[in-house]
Amino acid sequence: MTDTTATEAAPAPRHAAAVELLSEVLGDAVLAHHSEGGELWVRVHHEAWQPAGYALRDELGCRWFDFLSAIDWLPSPFGRDMDAEQDWPTTGPPARDTAIEHGVTGGETRLQIFARAAAVEDHPGGGNLSVILKADLPNENPAVQTWIPVYAGANWHEREAWEMFGIAFVGHPDLRHIYLPGEFEGHPLRKDFPLLARRVKPWPGIVDVEDMPDPAEEAQS
Amino acid sequence: MIEILAFEPAYWLQTLIKLGVVALVVPTAALILGYVFLMKMMSFMQSRLGPMEAGPYGTLQLLADGVKFLQKEDIFPRRADRYVFALAPVVVLVSTFLLFVVLPVGPDAVVSGLDAGLFFALAVASLSVIGVLMAGWGSANKYALMGGMRAAGQLIAYELPLVLAAIGVVIQAGTLDLNKIVLAQATGEIFGWGAIGNPYILTQFVGFAIFLVAVQAELTQPPFDMPVAESEIVGGYQVEYTGFRFLFFFMAEFGTAFAFAGIASVLFLGGWYVPGLDPASGWFNLIGPFVMFIKIMAVSALIFWFRFTFPRLREDQLQKLAWKVLIPAALLNIVVTGVLKVAV
Amino acid sequence: MSVTEREQRAFIAAAAADARVNVELETEGMTLNIGPQHPATHGTLRIIARLDGEQVVAAEPVMGYMHRGYEKLAEVRTYPQVTTLINRIDWLGSFANEVPFILAAEQLMEVEAPPRAAWIRTILFELSRLANISLFLGDMGVQLGALTPVFFAFRDREFVLNQIEAVTGGRFHPNFDRIGGLKDDLPAGWIEETRGVMVKMRNFCDELEDLLMGNEIFEARTRGVGVIPPEIALSFGLSGANARASGIDWDMRRDNPCGLVYDEVDWKVWTHPDGDSFARYWVRLQETREATHIVEQLLDGLPAGPVMAKVPVIIKVPAGEAYVATENPLGVMGYYVVSKGDLGPFRVKIRSASFNNISVVPWVMRGVFVPDVITILASLYFILGDIDR
Numbered sequence: 029m030t031d032t033t034a035t036e037a038a039p040a041p042r043h044a045a046a047v048e049l050l051s052e053v054l055g056d057a058v059l060a061h062h063s064e065g066g067e068l069w070v071r072v073h074h075e076a077w078q079p080a081g082y083a084l085r086d087e088l089g090c091r092w093f094d095f096l097s098a099i100d101w102l103p104s105p106f107g108r109d110m111d112a113e114q115d116w117p118t119t120g121p122p123a124r125d126t127a128i129e130h131g132v133t134g135g136e137t138r139l140q141i142f143a144r145a146a147a148v149e150d151h152p153g154g155g156n157l158s159v160i161l162k163a164d165l166p167n168e169n170p171a172v173q174t175w176i177p178v179y180a181g182a183n184w185h186e187r188e189a190w191e192m193f194g195i196a197f198v199g200h201p202d203l204r205h206i207y208l209p210g211e212f213e214g215h216p217l218r219k220d221f222p223l224l225a226r227r228v229k230p231w232p233g234i235v236d237v238e239d240m241p242d243p244a245e246e247a248q249s
Numbered sequence: 250m251i252e253i254l255a256f257e258p259a260y261w262l263q264t265l266i267k268l269g270v271v272a273l274v275v276p277t278a279a280l281i282l283g284y285v286f287l288m289k290m291m292s293f294m295q296s297r298l299g300p301m302e303a304g305p306y307g308t309l310q311l312l313a314d315g316v317k318f319l320q321k322e323d324i325f326p327r328r329a330d331r332y333v334f335a336l337a338p339v340v341v342l343v344s345t346f347l348l349f350v351v352l353p354v355g356p357d358a359v360v361s362g363l364d365a366g367l368f369f370a371l372a373v374a375s376l377s378v379i380g381v382l383m384a385g386w387g388s389a390n391k392y393a394l395m396g397g398m399r400a401a402g403q404l405i406a407y408e409l410p411l412v413l414a415a416i417g418v419v420i421q422a423g424t425l426d427l428n429k430i431v432l433a434q435a436t437g438e439i440f441g442w443g444a445i446g447n448p449y450i451l452t453q454f455v456g457f458a459i460f461l462v463a464v465q466a467e468l469t470q471p472p473f474d475m476p477v478a479e480s481e482i483v484g485g486y487q488v489e490y491t492g493f494r495f496l497f498f499f500m501a502e503f504g505t506a507f508a509f510a511g512i513a514s515v516l517f518l519g520g521w522y523v524p525g526l527d528p529a530s531g532w533f534n535l536i537g538p539f540v541m542f543i544k545i546m547a548v549s550a551l552i553f554w555f556r557f558t559f560p561r562l563r564e565d566q567l568q569k570l571a572w573k574v575l576i577p578a579a580l581l582n583i584v585v586t587g588v589l590k591v592a593v
Numbered sequence: 594m595s596v597t598e599r600e601q602r603a604f605i606a607a608a609a610a611d612a613r614v615n616v617e618l619e620t621e622g623m624t625l626n627i628g629p630q631h632p633a634t635h636g637t638l639r640i641i642a643r644l645d646g647e648q649v650v651a652a653e654p655v656m657g658y659m660h661r662g663y664e665k666l667a668e669v670r671t672y673p674q675v676t677t678l679i680n681r682i683d684w685l686g687s688f689a690n691e692v693p694f695i696l697a698a699e700q701l702m703e704v705e706a707p708p709r710a711a712w713i714r715t716i717l718f719e720l721s722r723l724a725n726i727s728l729f730l731g732d733m734g735v736q737l738g739a740l741t742p743v744f745f746a747f748r749d750r751e752f753v754l755n756q757i758e759a760v761t762g763g764r765f766h767p768n769f770d771r772i773g774g775l776k777d778d779l780p781a782g783w784i785e786e787t788r789g790v791m792v793k794m795r796n797f798c799d800e801l802e803d804l805l806m807g808n809e810i811f812e813a814r815t816r817g818v819g820v821i822p823p824e825i826a827l828s829f830g831l832s833g834a835n836a837r838a839s840g841i842d843w844d845m846r847r848d849n850p851c852g853l854v855y856d857e858v859d860w861k862v863w864t865h866p867d868g869d870s871f872a873r874y875w876v877r878l879q880e881t882r883e884a885t886h887i888v889e890q891l892l893d894g895l896p897a898g899p900v901m902a903k904v905p906v907i908i909k910v911p912a913g914e915a916y917v918a919t920e921n922p923l924g925v926m927g928y929y930v931v932s933k934g935d936l937g938p939f940r941v942k943i944r945s946a947s948f949n950n951i952s953v954v955p956w957v958m959r960g961v962f963v964p965d966v967i968t969i970l971a972s973l974y975f976i977l978g979d980i981d982r
Contacts, residue, residue: 065700066849067916092843093830094918095944099931104668131914131931142929144916144944148827148836148843156848160916160929181829184952192664207657207981216665223669295744391625395647395963471738472810480633480736481967560810561738563964564647 042157043068046088053083060133067160071133074163074172077141081161081178090145090159093179096186098141098165098193101128104219139165139193141172145179171196192217267360271349275342278507279500283311285546286553287503294557318499321492326389329489333387338490338497340380345501347373348508353428355521355537356529366427367419370512371412374467377501378404381476381486384498388489396485399564400469400476406571407466407473413579414459417586418449418516427512431520448519455582457517459575461548464509465555466567468502472559473567506552507545514544622650625963629658633736633967636977640954642966649966652958654951659981667941672698672772672908675938679928680766682945683979686725686922688717688757691770694941696852697917697930698772701910706852710774710900715853716787716891717760717769718919719884723794724753725922726834726881729974730798733874734805736971737814742805749797752790759783772908774901784892791885798882806878815871819957819969822868829956830949833924834880835973837864838872845920853919858890870972877974909936923947923979947979 043063050070051058057076062069072080084090128138146158165172174197175182186197187206194215197203205212214221258266288310292299300307325331350373351366353359363369378401385397419425422433437447450457466473477485487498514520521537533540562570628639637658643650663682667675679694680687692714699706706714731746754764759780761767769776805811821831826839836843844862846855863879865872912934918927924946931940950973958966 064913065915066851069914091824091827092832092836093828093949094925094927095830095929095942095949097929097942099940099942103933129933131912144929148848149841156843179828179830180825180956181831181949181952184948205657207660209657216662223665226669291740295741296748297744391623395625471740474738475964478738478964480738481964483631557741558804559739560734560805560808560814561964562810563814563962565962566813 046070046157046159049087050080050083053087054080062132064132067158069133069160069162071135071162071164074141074165077161077163078173078175078178080163081143081145081175084145084159084161085178088157088159089147089150090157092146092148093181094144094146094158096141096143096175096182096189098139098189098195098217099131100139100193100217100219101130101135102138102219103128133162135162135164137164137167139167139170139195141165141189141195143175143182143185165195169196170194171198173197174199176200191215194218271346271360274349275345275504276500279503280311280315282503282507282549282553283499284308286549290550290553291557315496318496319493323494324489324491326489328389330387330389333383334489335494337380337384337387337486338494338501340383341377341501342380342497342504344373344376344380345504345508347376348505348512351427352508352511353431353515353520353537354541355534356428356432356531357534359428362426362428365425367415367425367430367512367516370427370508371408371415374411374505374509375404375408377505384490385486388486390489392482392484393486393488395482396476396478396488399482400486402564403466403469403473403476403567406568407463407575410459410571410575410579411463411467413576413583414456414463415516417453417456417579417582420583420586420590421449421452427515427520431515431522434519435522446519446522446524448517450517453517453582453586455578456586457513459579459582460513460516461551462575464513465552466571468506468509468552470506470552470556472555472562474556474561475564475567478561506549510545510548510552511541513548514541518544518548520544627966629655633970635732638951638970638975638977638980640958640966640970642958642963644963647963649958649961649963652955652966654954656951656977656980659977661978661982663982664941664943667938669937671936672910672938675941676770677766677768679943680768681978682943682982683725683921683923683926683947683976684765685728685976686721687765688761688767688769689721689725689919689921690926691768692718692853693917693919693921693926694928694930695770695772696919697915697928698908698910699852700915700917701913701930701932702772702904702908703911704773704902704904706774707899707902708854708896709778709898710902711852711854712857712891712895713760713775713779713900714770715855716888716895717757717767718853719888719891720753720757720787722884722922723881723888724750724757725976726877726884727753727794727797729877730801730805730874730881733971734801734811736967737811739805739808739811742801745797745800745804749793752793756783756787756790759786771901771904773904774899778900784895787892788889791889794885795882798878798885802878806874812871814964814968815874815972816867816869818870818965819961819972820867820869821953821957825953825956826868829953831924831953832946832949833920833922834876835873835924835950837862838876839868840864840866845918845925849918851917851919854891855887857894858887860887860890870968873972873974907936909934910938918944921946923974923976924950926979943982945979945982947975947977948982951975951980 046068047061047070054072054076057073058070059073060071140162142160142162144158144160146156148156163172172195174186184206186200187203189195190197190203191205191208192215288299288307300310303309303313325334348370350360351363351370353362381400382397385393418430422430424430424433434448435446469476477487487495490498521533521540523540526532623644625642625644626639627642629637639655641653641655663678666678675694676691679690682690727746727750731743734742757767758764760783761769821839823839823841826836826841842862842864847862850856860883863876863883865876910932912932914931916927916929918925926946927944929942930938933939957969961969
């Protein structure tokens with residue numbers, strides 16, 4: 029069982045210390061941070077991506093690499109492909125809005141790369157320290173330095189991000205398709221890549237077979 | 250002596266009968282071993298029933314399988330060496346047939362009682378290596394090639410302990426004739442007590458153990474089944490074979506297992522002899538086959554028990570076992586046997 | 594970097610590796626395609642191995658033969674519909690796939706499942722672990738040439754699947770977890786039956802310990818094969834039993850149970866210092882046994898009450914981002930869910946354990962023999978759906 033009598037550090041001060049340490053090492057490159065539900069988000073400048081990785085590993089002790097991926101913040105021009113009428117029993121179909129709205133720690137551009145690492149070897153109680161690092165990528169030619177020298181496991185994740193989002197990783201020795209066939213064109217996880225199956229055969233809606241139960245009846249039973 | 254086999258048919262008739270017997274024995278042996286051990290014993294060890302539909306308790310399952318194999322298309326891989334590919338299973342099967350030629354099941358009930366019978370048996374057993382190499386090379390498949398290479402390396406490494414283990418028996422019996430080895434055990438005495446003869450397993454137990462291990466490797470059965478390892482090289486040299494050519498390999502595997510169990514029972518368990526009867530009695534021509542059958546099944550049970558229990562060794566570990574353990578032990582066994590033979 | 598440049602570099606690297614191995618024996622290299630249809634890759638993983646004789650010079654896994662694009666599909670589904678998809682990621686312990694996603698959605702909605710639901714979730718989570726790892730324990734034998742253990746594994750796994758089926762109605766894809774709790778309560782008599790199954794599973798572990806793990810040949814084949822030191826394990830992101838077998842004392846169930854009730858039971862995290870294939874098997878065997886104890890204790894302390902919190906019929910998750918990971922049978926599985934206050938997620942990043950676990954393959958398979966390739970693959974234990982997603 030966990031030795032809870034040891035430093036029962038509440039997440040918030042630990043996170044504050046971590047952000048302070050990162051700011052010390054990276055200077056102005058730390059743009060924003062956010063702490064919620066035991067997780068710490070830090071947004072750094074994309075040119076400081078690799079130094080931030082080193083700082084994460086060496087200064088904060090987050091030696092365990094979790095994952096690396098990206099988010100395309102552009103709302104899909106195709107909507108959610110579920111615009112059958114019965115899906116919106118009360119509100120009617122929503123207005124399709126195309127303004128980019130970023131999540132926690134904000135953002136400036138459309139593509140955002142994010143990766144997570146954790147310090148798994150110390151057991152402070154109340155969860156290991158883990159940091160989700162984010163960086164905005166330029167809209168034109170999104171590219172960032174590779175993390176392979178920092179975390180060897182980033183190799184495949186970067187190949188995946190390159191394939192799915194078209195993000196180039198400078199210094200990656202082997203940037204090629206990992207899931208899709210070699211001649212595949214396009215970057216499927218970008219929001220402007222249509223899900224063709226849904227174009228060809230529209231989704232029947234969130235109500236697949238039967239009508240949604242009446243909330244009043246539900247409450248009675 | 251009761252003249253059971255006293256009639257002297259013409260030479261051509263004798264030859265035909267003998268051919269027929271061997272041609273019948275090999276598939277029958279393969280069927281029996283396949284059914285009893287591969288299907289039923291393995292199933293019971295793995296807490297399942299095995300085949301239950303074809304015939305009572307699934308006894309006809311292997312016949313049905315055989316018919317299925319015969320019906321299948323005879324496929325040649327496009328880049329295979331056709332003649333080598335087609336001939337390989339036949340070569341392997343011939344080696345199995347030849348093994349049965351010298352296997353005695355009674356004082357006179359032997360196809361050809363050669364003076365150097367043991368020598369002949371061990372020599373033709375290694376013929377199958379050629380067939381296996383042909384299969385591995387002719388298939389034009391990397392997995393098959395690796396399997397063929399592994400098989401060749403393994404069979405050569407285990408030929409030696411096999412022969413050396415048998416030499417202890419030869420020294421003790423003073424003959425290479427398999428029938429005379431049986432007689433030597435039947436008339437032998439253990440410290441002057443001869444009620445059960447002297448089955449050489451009592452004095453040559455080291456040889457028996459080495460012989461069984463070497464047989465296991467010779468048959469490419471677990472723990473020495475690297476040449477046909479499914480999880481590594483997808484069946485090895487058999488990977489491209491289908492239909493009746495695969496059936497040949499199957500028959501050869503189980504026929505050889507039967508034959509080697511027979512040789513082991515002749516060398517170490519007293520062959521067709523049972524204590525209490527005069528070994529010169531002609532009755533042994535009648536009950537000998539049954540005695541042999543029981544002994545062969547006992548040895549086979551041991552062989553197949555190993556097969557279903559052990560994981561597989563790695564190729565280098567197998568060579569290490571052969572050259573560093575089995576061969577020195579067999580040589581030591583020969584020395585001790587020789588010294589005792591001279592001294593006692 | 595252009596393709597030709599990459600090819601050139603790959604060629605130079607391969608030539609250099611060849612030169613290293615061929616110093617002693619001047620032999621010609623061979624490229625062996627292990628997979629995509631190979632009995633040892635249980636699925637369609639393909640490993641391109643450059644061989645020198647039987648020695649592997651370089652091994653390169655190729656996947657994607659089963660890529661189903663769940664991250665894209667999740668973007669056009671509602672939250673309750675997503676669980677149907679992610680059930681099929683690790684198909685041997687499928688209930689465990691649903692849990693982290695549901696927990697992430699609950700975290701965003703600030704809903705908490707009632708205690709009984711959390712306990713039953715944990716029980717089913719551990720049952721999935723049993724269903725998953727028991728197959729590994731037998732399958733490792735098959736990969737090493739021992740046929741019998743896998744039949745024992747299938748025999749006893751059946752009992753666990755029956756228990757899962759009795760609750761959820763599904764053997765492989767339960768789809769039972771809901772935002773805010775569970776679909777249903779336990780059926781009558783289930784608790785007693787499960788206790789019996791736990792005893793059976795423990796017997797199964799003892800049986801395999803005698804039959805397979807205690808076997809000298811098994812030890813000879815696995816000890817010292819595929820050693821992964823802890824630094825390598827950390828930097829490749831290995832998790833679960835693979836990390837613990839490298840001596841990393843870390844288990845999400847203990848260190849960050851987030852929503853599951855592992856802190857209510859008394860159990861132990863098993864680690865092994867060696868980091869080889871044997872250690873990975875040993876750790877998993879101990880974990881299977883530990884899981885039966887966890888389930889038994891959870892059954893003892895199961896609280897009464899509802900299994901479903903009050904949630905709206907049409908689930909809309911407030912805007913936000915959440916990452917929840919749990920200790921799944923194969924390792925750490927996490928979902929990074931981005932919501933924009935819609936019916937479905939805006940983006941789901943699925944962090945599956947096998948993807949990271951297998952990424953260590955090129956590192957660990959330099960200079961091993963072909964049979965060891967199989968041993969290492971089997972001991973790393975991956976499910977193809979968990980790699981390709």
